[in-house]
Amino acid sequence: MVELQAEPLNLEALQNGDPNEQTRLVELYSDCIYRLALKMLANTHDAEDVLQETFIKALKALPNFEGRSSLSTWLYRIAINESLMLLRKRKLEVAIQEDDFVDGENEDSIEAYQLLDWCCLPxxxxxxxxxxxxxxxxxxxxxxxxxxxxxxxxxxxxxxxxxxxxxxxxxxxxxxxxxxxxxxxxxxxxxxxxxxxxxxxxxxx
Amino acid sequence: MEKNKNHCEELITSISEYVDGSINPQLCLELEKHLSECDNCRVVVNTLKKTIDIYRQQSAREKMPSDVKNRLLARLHLEDYRE
Structure with a gap:
């Protein structure tokens, strides 16, 4: 996670809709949120959608933000939820195309281990x-x-x-x-x- | 031999906490003793650590393209407030 290098964000200004402070929020966290979305979705277009939706929702909801978690945790939560929603939508689309689409989340055991030591590769x-x-x-x-x-x-x-x-x-x-x-x-x-x-x-x- | 295998399985569930340094001290001692004697478990621990390392290093190099950020700021009507 990005640590605040300069001044910490001013929550009151953020909640009052100060655009300078909102811009700082974006500058600080957009890289992390984009990366998270990209890892969740493996698609740059979807990741950008999630990025935008996350900040739109966050800026709208900020006046009600009570500070029980940190701002970054809160942003991550919004972004995860947005990503999961997109994934669900995708699955629905897939399920419509293939009736017997089965999700491969089987509880596999942790028995077979690969025991090659590849740490020494350059x-x-x-x-x-x-x-x-x-x-x-x-x-x-x-x-x-x-x-x-x-x-x-x-x-x-x-x-x-x-x-x-x-x-x-x-x-x-x-x-x-x-x-x-x-x-x-x-x-x-x-x-x-x-x-x-x-x-x-x-x-x- | 069979007994040893069970011991590996039992200890392996702790290696995640071990690489995070959050394992309880008693278990840590036991695991480290085992690791000094068991090549297989040592490989699993080392490659597990390495797996996390590579993910972190590769991800740290990934930056959001600047046009993505520009479009985000525009969407939020903040494009005129950049420093």
Missing amino acids: EDVFMTNETRAELDRQIQKLPENLRTVFILRDIEALSIKETAETLELSETNVKTRLFRARLKLREELSTYFAEFIEENTNGKK
């Missing part, structure tokens, strides 16, 4: 566009309930407590989901890097 391998595309693909494969927790906690770096507040879950619940999300992603990346290592060693022969 750092630049992790920073390529190919790797990034793979990371995005794997986030999309997570069930929504795990995806939201992983994005807030591990990408946006909210604390467990803030993540729980944002999603209105218990901290225990957040921890459980986080564990499952991380383990799933680790598993998938292990498969990915195992193939990568194999391809590259074959190529060198």
